[in-house]
Amino acid sequence: MSDLSNAAASPGSIGTAKLRFYGWWIATAAVLVVLPYIFRSGGALTAFSLVGISIIFSLSYNILLGQTGMLSFGHAVYYGLGGFLAIHGMNLIAGLKLPVPLPLVPLIGALAGLFFAAILGWVSTRRSGTAFAMISLGVAELVASSALILRSFFGGEAGVSANRTKLLRVFDLNFGSQIQIYYLVAFWTLIAAIAMYALTRTPLGRMCNAVRDNPERVQFVGYDPHVVRYLAFCFAGFFAGIAGALAAINFEIANSAYLGAVQSGTVLFATYIGGVGFFIGPIVGAIFVTLLSLGLSDLTSVWQLYFGIFFIAVVMFAPGGITGLLMMHRSLLKAGTLGRVLPSYLIAFVPTLAMVAGLMLAIETIVHYTVNPGDDPNTKAFGIPFDASSPITWVLATVLIIVGFFLARKSWTRVGRAWDDATTVAREKGVHA
């Protein structure tokens, strides 16, 4: 994103920069259109729809975490309320036969998200940092618990359902099939992503960054950080509402799990794993996490543990997330010194992989012993059969972990040296690292 603004500095390159900018969005749109023709199965379409919803949700979350620096543990509140109001809206429209087609229903969710963010946000955004995180957690618990008490509106445990095909039809689209839902989700994802990208370019978006980096300075300049945080919060609620409404349309049901802590945690994971420093980060994270949760749950019973460990690893070793890691290499790529780092990466990769494999083997063996001890010891994880009772497995796991750990430590030090080397050369060539 930053190279766009750099390129715009020289007058001759404005045209190419614009071309590149619009080219990106048009290419994305083209990919979204073509995607269902490549992956035709119903499962793939459902997965893509979920990914789209997750992208909007993560991007909206990044307005808070990445742009304004507010760590929220209760973002699912606006997602869930958007979903609930969308469901009720659909029922109302179908009941009264109002001339509102389904593609406009996400707007109901968006307005609902905006409305509740506007109410709850004023209190929440009075403090920033850790206190804000705790308050958002409290508000989330408040709403989630209320959802179980106010049964007629939230439908208790079972939730509220609706029929998406009963709404007014435009161009003879009934939205019965998954492919039509996919295109609906894709359409809204693109719209929302463009809108949110545009938001980061507005003066408000810039003020959000300023509030994140130095709230005191913002006060000196004459802005109220509370108001800026509040506005960012409202926008985040608005887009989260769109995501919630789309989820409600996709599943044709809204239940209290939409509002819960798990949903808030998932979006936090997705956004952070993707990387909060770049606009593209949450998109990458949403795709990664959604596909991972869909894929891993088939492969192993304790995928959530892997998920948690992976998240901890990202926080510890790659605070910039996946995109942050990739973007680190851009300056090296420009200077042409990437080749110096790659061999040491390859060397480091082998013991790290060994360590991870050993850990996974150990976890799976322990899981096998504690969760279902009576079963056949010849068990399977990740499609690879192994014998949980044989001592070879135990020894192998231990050796892999210990040897892998020491070799990985050594080799990563090497990577660090190669990295310093490469960046020094890059700096000498005049590329900013």
Next chain:
Amino acid sequence: MLLFLMASGLTVIFSMLGVLNFAHASFYMLGAFFGFQISRWIGFWPALLIAPPLVGAIGAAVERYGLRPVHKNGHVAELLFTFGLAFAIEEVVQIIWGKSPVDFRVPPVLDFPAFTIFSTNYPAYKMFMLLVSIVIFAGLLIVLKKTRIGLIVQAALTHPHMVGHLGHNVGRIFMLVFGVGTALAAVAGVIAGPALVTQSNMAGLLGPILFVVVVVGGLGSLPGAFIASLLIGLVQTFAVSMDGSLASAFGPLGPGNKNPFVADIWNVTIAQIAPIMPYFLLVLILIVRPMGLLGKRES
């Protein structure tokens, strides 16, 4: 009171390290499960002595190898780290002890009613819990305020570099503080385990309320945490025992309730909304006093 025991550990860690330990409730849960496992092998009393140092050691290791490398990335990263940790600990507990509650019993020595009020028996174990909490609170206060160790710990909080120059290992002090904080949570876990239900979601149940206590009391304030935990404990207890609703309060004067949504709000009893009272209190307090009851102004 149990709430306070937990909140005190959390507050101590927060005011010392500036880290709000999201996994605090998870350490409490670990304490309960360790206590259960050890009491099965060698009895309850050794468990009460052994489990907290074990959990404290885990906590110290987490601080040393997990939190300290993350520290340079700022508070948000630290908070996220403990959040991920809470997630992972819950999963591990589920794997080892399963999802259903384990059979963690009150030791037979204390399994008798202490006294009887209005034909309700007050179990002696509750008295014991109260006693332990008070002893620990008093001990903590004395150690922090009256001893040389407490002096160094407080100094390390405000002037870490100066304390470092004086020859103290600041890193180790922080590690110890974190370990003691998590050990306190584990004590709470061991004594709460038999009284409440020991299962893998107990961290998730207690965690949010704990943070409400800390925020309502004012971040980093030990007396504030004390007042807030009493307040929230009382509010919850009274709310559960009251059986009234807006409908019964207004009686026949109430409007006719045609709309089911309004009827829901109208007929909900105070006992039903007891679980959300703490959060309600949180929002109220924040409207009136954003820094919490005894909190300092945001610096």
